[in-house]
Amino acid sequence: MTRIFPEFFPRFFCKADQCRHTCCQKWEIDIDDETMQKYKNAPGPLGKELQEWVTKGEEGLPCFRFNEKGYCHFLTEKGLCRLILEKGPQYLCQICRDHPRFYKYSYDSDKEEEIILAGTGLACERTVEQLLEEPSELLFQSTDRTGPLDFLSLLSRLHLPLEKESCFFTPCFEKDYIQSLLKRLEQTNPIDREWTESLSLMEAHAEKLSEKASALSQKLSPWFLTNLERYILFRQLDECEAYDPETAARYAREAVIFILLSYAETGDLIRSTTRWSEQIEYDTENVYILLDSFDE
Numbered sequence: 001m002t003r004i005f006p007e008f009f010p011r012f013f014c015k016a017d018q019c020r021h022t023c024c025q026k027w028e029i030d031i032d033d034e035t036m037q038k039y040k041n042a043p044g045p046l047g048k049e050l051q052e053w054v055t056k057g058e059e060g061l062p063c064f065r066f067n068e069k070g071y072c073h074f075l076t077e078k079g080l081c082r083l084i085l086e087k088g089p090q091y092l093c094q095i096c097r098d099h100p101r102f103y104k105y106s107y108d109s110d111k112e113e114e115i116i117l118a119g120t121g122l123a124c125e126r127t128v129e130q131l132l133e134e135p136s137e138l139l140f141q142s143t144d145r146t147g148p149l150d151f152l153s154l155l156s157r158l159h160l161p162l163e164k165e166s167c168f169f170t171p172c173f174e175k176d177y178i179q180s181l182l183k184r185l186e187q188t189n190p191i192d193r194e195w196t197e198s199l200s201l202m203e204a205h206a207e208k209l210s211e212k213a214s215a216l217s218q219k220l221s222p223w224f225l226t227n228l229e230r231y232i233l234f235r236q237l238d239e240c241e242a243y244d245p246e247t248a249a250r251y252a253r254e255a256v257i258f259i260l261l262s263y264a265e266t267g268d269l270i271r272s273t274t275r276w277s278e279q280i281e282y283d284t285e286n287v288y289i290l291l292d293s294f295d296e
């Protein structure tokens, strides 16, 4: 099975206590069967705590119970995981071991083989930093060849037809377009109240924000916005069997325009990107709401 991933993927590390954010909150972290057996039988005080702090989630699967502050009980004040500190990373359940990595499955009908598209999610601030650190075009590695792949070669490797201009970010801040973009995002399921409030604020100040976002986009490194658009599209390439690749490209381009608008509002590019990703990429239904809206 061939695996394709961005070149920075093997260098990814979680910033843990150096991160402004923690991932050990909000999500329901399901515990896989193998790990659950281990936790059920864990001896000593840590075992007792594990048994106390595991509950059943919405779908009846075992998951971690959050404390009164809304965090995982095993997260220390310093933002580190006690399970790793006391037992090592192998002691974690599969989701905690993988996060924020994603694996999507595509298929090469010529070679009749499955292709895994791997990366780390943009809800993670380290991933956004890695994209910002790219000095030029983001390249990918494929386990079935020795050299790096640029994005256009990656698309042809997957037999995905996409116009060349759709692979380069082109900003558009025209009034009608921005209004329709914000309306489309209004249809998605909000992750929290903060998202809904910020969206209303953006709608109220759309013109001003568009001007500011346009100016900000010109100050960013020329490759960053195209790399960001391509990286967002990369995560949805497995959807290009069900959706036209141009539809997926439109979704990615609009995401970058929205991130720029949010950057204009907050002044924080990393947070604007991670928030967009939390809202859209981490709720698969929201991805489909947007892709469907472009297909209509």
Ligand code: SF4
Pocket (backbone or CB within 6 Å): 013, 014, 015, 016, 019, 020, 021, 022, 023, 099, 100, 123, 124, 125, 126, 127
């Ligand atoms: S956002 Fe990324 S760097 Fe920060 S805690 Fe989560 S995985 Fe680690």
